[in-house]
Amino acid sequence: MTIERREFDALIIGAGGAGMRAALELAQADLKVAVVSKVFPTRSHTVAAQGGVNAALANVLPDNWHWHMFDTVKGSDYLGDQDAIEYMCRAAPKIVYELEHMGVPFSRLDNGKMYQRKFGGQSQNFGGERFMERYAPNAKDLASRDVVSRSIASEVRDGRGCGPNKDHVMLKLNHLDEATIAKRLPGIRQTCITFLSIDPVEEPIPVYPTAHYTMGGIPTNRFGQVVSPLGTGPEEPVPGLYAAGESACVSVHGANRLGGNSLLDILVFGRASAKHMIEYMKENRYHRPVNDDAVDKAIQRLQRWDKKGSGESATAIREEAQQVMEAHCGVFRTQDVMDEGVEKIRELRKRLDDAVISDYSRVFNTARIEALETENLIDNALATVVCAAARKESRGAHSRMDFPDRDDKQWMKHSLFFLEDERIEYKPVQMKPLEVESFPPKVRTY
Numbered sequence: 001m002t003i004e005r006r007e008f009d010a011l012i013i014g015a016g017g018a019g020m021r022a023a024l025e026l027a028q029a030d031l032k033v034a035v036v037s038k039v040f041p042t043r044s045h046t047v048a049a050q051g052g053v054n055a056a057l058a059n060v061l062p063d064n065w066h067w068h069m070f071d072t073v074k075g076s077d078y079l080g081d082q083d084a085i086e087y088m089c090r091a092a093p094k095i096v097y098e099l100e101h102m103g104v105p106f107s108r109l110d111n112g113k114m115y116q117r118k119f120g121g122q123s124q125n126f127g128g129e130r131f132m133e134r135y136a137p138n139a140k141d142l143a144s145r146d147v148v149s150r151s152i153a154s155e156v157r158d159g160r161g162c163g164p165n166k167d168h169v170m171l172k173l174n175h176l177d178e179a180t181i182a183k184r185l186p187g188i189r190q191t192c193i194t195f196l197s198i199d200p201v202e203e204p205i206p207v208y209p210t211a212h213y214t215m216g217g218i219p220t221n222r223f224g225q226v227v228s229p230l231g232t233g234p235e236e237p238v239p240g241l242y243a244a245g246e247s248a249c250v251s252v253h254g255a256n257r258l259g260g261n262s263l264l265d266i267l268v269f270g271r272a273s274a275k276h277m278i279e280y281m282k283e284n285r286y287h288r289p290v291n292d293d294a295v296d297k298a299i300q301r302l303q304r305w306d307k308k309g310s311g312e313s314a315t316a317i318r319e320e321a322q323q324v325m326e327a328h329c330g331v332f333r334t335q336d337v338m339d340e341g342v343e344k345i346r347e348l349r350k351r352l353d354d355a356v357i358s359d360y361s362r363v364f365n366t367a368r369i370e371a372l373e374t375e376n377l378i379d380n381a382l383a384t385v386v387c388a389a390a391r392k393e394s395r396g397a398h399s400r401m402d403f404p405d406r407d408d409k410q411w412m413k414h415s416l417f418f419l420e421d422e423r424i425e426y427k428p429v430q431m432k433p434l435e436v437e438s439f440p441p442k443v444r445t446y
């Protein structure tokens, strides 16, 4: 296979919000940038986000970045790094105004300022009860998402689900009039009409919790530098390698992400990474020689899917992996169930070695892409379930029936997974913010 060689100052993998924000900053600094993406920028997940982006603009009610910081630390169930959280929340208003000045359209208030949102739906079980009042008496449906999803799963588990299989709850939006739904939730309304033949203006929407977001990811510091405990300290930067957005873990979300904080994360840390790269490149103008072994390894990984003959289909293995993660690493967890999940994912990982695809074409081969994705998914699933099984406490979205309490003595630490030998190392949560006082762990109620 001949590979064309091209040189750039920066190579960005992924054209979502994080990658594009970084690319923009780098291009403005006159650097030569390549963005390589699996899907077109406007097909990235970033475009699916409809809820909004968090920033304490105080356009509707009094607000400030320090309250936002507290909400984020509390929302993370005290597993978020407080230096990075302070940095993000302080930067938020500036970052959002920067977007506005670039011409990004925002919803507006009558006075012309940016609109700020505070409304939710009302989750009801089969008896029509607005059950969130029992789980989060103050915040109700606006409680943080780990609390809401656990409450829905509890209602269903306890037999109060709706429908013939009692497997979901109902989300009522009829306290909002048609004009508000059309204006504020057009995408959600259209999705319901297209896929469920339900118009939320008239009927409630059936809902059930699923995996929506990855709080973990490639460990980075608040400059976007990828860090690893391989060198002299637990957070040694890997020269020239950065990560930002949902693939990264700064960590600002800790054990539970707040709605609206992910779009902020991609903007703040996409930009911060690029700023750091610009400085890095002043000192490191020339490329290091390419490691041919790494290139060979990447090519072998691609060519492995040219293997013809009989074997299990990669698609079937992917579906099985999804079911295993749903059943063994879901909303409520126990040791036995997760340990079984670890074994099943290990087994699937082995089976994938002999799996095949049926399309060998070289152009627009979606089967090959899906097979490569399955490899990635299974490696990520293994990291997730091994680390979850090792964490003997409940915190944020990690809710264990056998260890129902948070254990701040043992578990104020991030898990770092090493795929080669399935080793876990830990690094402490950064409790010291940049300038303000630390928020010590407290009981989390809503």
Ligand SMILES: Cc1cc2nc3c(=O)[nH]c(=O)nc-3n(C[C@H](O)[C@H](O)[C@H](O)COP(=O)(O)OP(=O)(O)OC[C@H]3O[C@@H](n4cnc5c(N)ncnc54)[C@H](O)[C@@H]3O)c2cc1C
Pocket: 013, 014, 015, 016, 017, 018, 019, 036, 037, 038, 039, 040, 041, 044, 045, 046, 047, 048, 049, 050, 051, 052, 053, 054, 212, 213, 244, 245, 246, 247, 259, 260, 261, 262, 263, 264, 266
């Ligand atoms: C339905 C939905 C609603 C949401 N609503 C909100 C919200 O209201 N507020 C909020 O803050 N957050 C929300 N989120 C979360 C938020 O949108 C995402 O976390 C965020 O947009 C992620 O941005 P990103 O740039 O990190 O990644 P993405 O936007 O997911 O982009 C990833 C990019 O990487 C590329 N890529 C992936 N793998 C490869 C590969 N192997 N090689 C090359 N390229 C690759 C993809 O093509 C894509 O361009 C929502 C998410 C979803 C799915």
